[in-house]
Structures are given as C-alpha cells and as structure tokens.
Amino acid sequence: MARVKLIVSRDDIAAEHHAIFDELAALRGRISGPSTVVLHSPGLARPWNEISEYLHRHSIVEAQHAELAVCATAREKDCSYIWNAHVPLARKAGVSATTIDLVRDRRGVIGMSGPEMAVVQYVRQLVQNNRVESTVFDQLLQAHGPQWLVELTVWIGRYQALAGILNGFDVRPTMAAEELPVVPSAATTVPTPSLRSTPRVEPITRREQVPQAHRAIFDTVAEGRGSVRGPFSILMYSPVLCRRHLDVGTFLRFNSRLEADSHELAIIATAREKDCPYIWAAHAPAARQAGISDAVVSVVRDRRDLAGVPAAERDIVDYTRQLTKRNAVAPVLFDSLHGRHGVPWLVELTCLIGHYGIVAAILNAFEVAPAPDAEQLPLAASTKGT
Helix, strand or coil: CCCCCCCCCHHHCCHHHHHHHHHHHHHHCCCCCCHHHHCCCHHHHHHHHHHHHHHHHHCCCCHHHHHHHHHHHHHHCCCHHHHHHHHHHHHHHCCCHHHHHHHHCCCCCECECHHHHHHHHHHHHHHHHCCCCHHHHHHHHHHHCHHHHHHHHHHHHHHHHHHHHHHHCCCCCCCCCCCCCCCCCCCEECCCCCCCCCCCCCCCCCHHHCCHHHHHHHHHHHHHHCCCCCHHHHHCCCHHHHHHHHHHHHHHHHCCCCCHHHHHHHHHHHHHHCCCHHHHHHHHHHHHHCCCCHHHHHHHHCCCCCCCCCHHHHHHHHHHHHHHHHCCCCHHHHHHHHHHHCHHHHHHHHHHHHHHHHHHHHHHHCCCCCCCCCCCCCCCCCEECC
C-alpha cells in the first residue's frame, strides 16, 4: 500500500488545481503511476510531466531502444511498477523475449543483438557505476549521433527519477503483475575516473551553434544562467528537451517548498552518490552559503557515518543515500521526513534528487568536468555487482 494518499480523482485535489489534473488526465486517459504522487505538488506537476511528454511524443530515440532502456533502468532500480508498465511496450516495439529475460534476470548480454547489447550496457554502466566505458559510448555516438545519445541518457535519468518516486512512496502495480526477482547486479567494471579536459562531444556554448529555430531556447538558458555551460551545453543538442529540463529546474530552484539549506544539501548528497564532480563543485559552496556546516559537507563528501549530524540534515542525506543506492527507503526514515515536513515537501525533495540524477547522468556520461581550480570531489575506480 502506498505511503501517502494517491491522487487519482479530481476530488483528491483542491479545486484550484483541477485544471492541471484535467490536463494530465487527458494525456493518458487517467492519472496513474508517478503522477498520483507528484500532483501533491501541483505547481511542479506540469513541468515535471512535460519531460515525459517530450520523450514519448518527440524523442528521436526509436521506440525499440527507448523501451529497452526503460526496462533495463527499471530492472537496475528494482522498480516493478515501471517494469510491468513497459515490458509490454518493449515487446510491441520489437525487443526480443530473450533480451527481456536477460535484462530481468540481470544476466550477461550474450544473446542480445548488437544494438540491444550496447543499450543495455550503457544503462547498466551508467546506473550502477555513474560512468560509461568509451567503447560503449563511442559505439552509440557513432551509430546515432549526439542528439540521440543525449536523449537516450535523459530517458535513463528520467526513469531513474520516476523509479525514485515510485520506490520512495511505495507505489506498486494495482493489477496482477510480474514481480521482479531479487537478483544481484551483473558485475560491471567502473571506468577509471576521466582526466579529460574536454567533454566527449563538443559543448554547445555559442548561439551560432544552434539552429535558428531554436536560438530563443539558447537565449533563455543564457539569460537565466549567465551563459550556456555544464549540463545545458550538452542538453542543447536537443533544444526542446533542454527547455523542458530548464523549466523543472526553475521550479525547483525558485518555487519549491524546500528551504535553501535543505535544497542544497539534497543536491550535494545526490552529487556524492552519483559521483558527479561538476555538480559538487557548483553546489558545495552554495550549501555552505545556505547554512550547511563544513563538517556536514565533509561527512557527505567522504560518505561517512551520519552519527553526529543534526537530525533534520541527517534525514535528508540518509533519504538520498537510501533512494539512490538501495532503491527503497526505510519506513522510519520516510515517516520522520513526512512528519516533519508534510507530503508536498517530501514529493519535491524526491523530485529534486531525481532531477539532479538526470543532470549527473548527462555530465558523467558525456564527461563534463568542472574547472580545474574548482572544489574537488574524490573519486575512485571500483567494481560493483557480483
């Protein structure tokens, strides 16, 4: 049973928000899945949903590859809701039964077609290890181009974020469903952290790099951020998707219920769990400025035990860690945050973690590094899985 009341009818939401409820219900015939949770923050629900609408209606990633990536992400995030919703779509799109079984059981990729193999390897490496080996990245880049690979990466990041909502709030399929078997992750070697000074594709940082039709989007990003850099310099390969991503970030940055200290603490905790030096360099100073002590920043950076961290801060870091690494949140922790802050706040915290998970996926996959003199996040190569 879900941990909060799910919004499934107009009666579940204040009359002033019926318009957004009706808008989302019209898109798919009903409100279901993550939307039943996100609608607890009606102002976030529209921009949050716009990313999914782009991916499902306009993405250049073919349905076969997109649905395979979603299923592989659902498996890596142990999300039975997404798995059961998308396996039929994957089959319809042409993903073989053999490949679906290999993904479900977390077996090796032998037996998949070459294109399927590359997509599954990309998902597993990015989700498990926060990095992608050059051979896998280059194969997909050469076969499909940068816009396609940017959008595939957002598909993966997006469904990690949706899995976070569903897993965190314990939303399960309502009909007879296939349970994902408990299977250890397939072993994957983490690439040695890159020392590259330039990303894997040319960043889009100048207006003239963008087609005329999309320069207004470039201008919007530049006006809001001062320049087009970091994740936006990669997301601009898919300008409309970039704009929709920006809209979510703008809401979370300026309209969220989270206080500045909680907001920045969640971001640096996500940066740490996602091993993302760029986000860390951008937000560790902001966290201190918002009132997070240097001692707490150090605990997050070094992945140390949270004993001694003030309860309100400890719970945010622990929630981020559990959601990111365990794909589940202990009831006592969920209840603590729920009791202290309420449902809309907790929804926005979960979406913030998911949003920066997408940012980290883009930055890590495309190897966008912070400035050499920026605050460093220690990284180490390792092997995850069994």
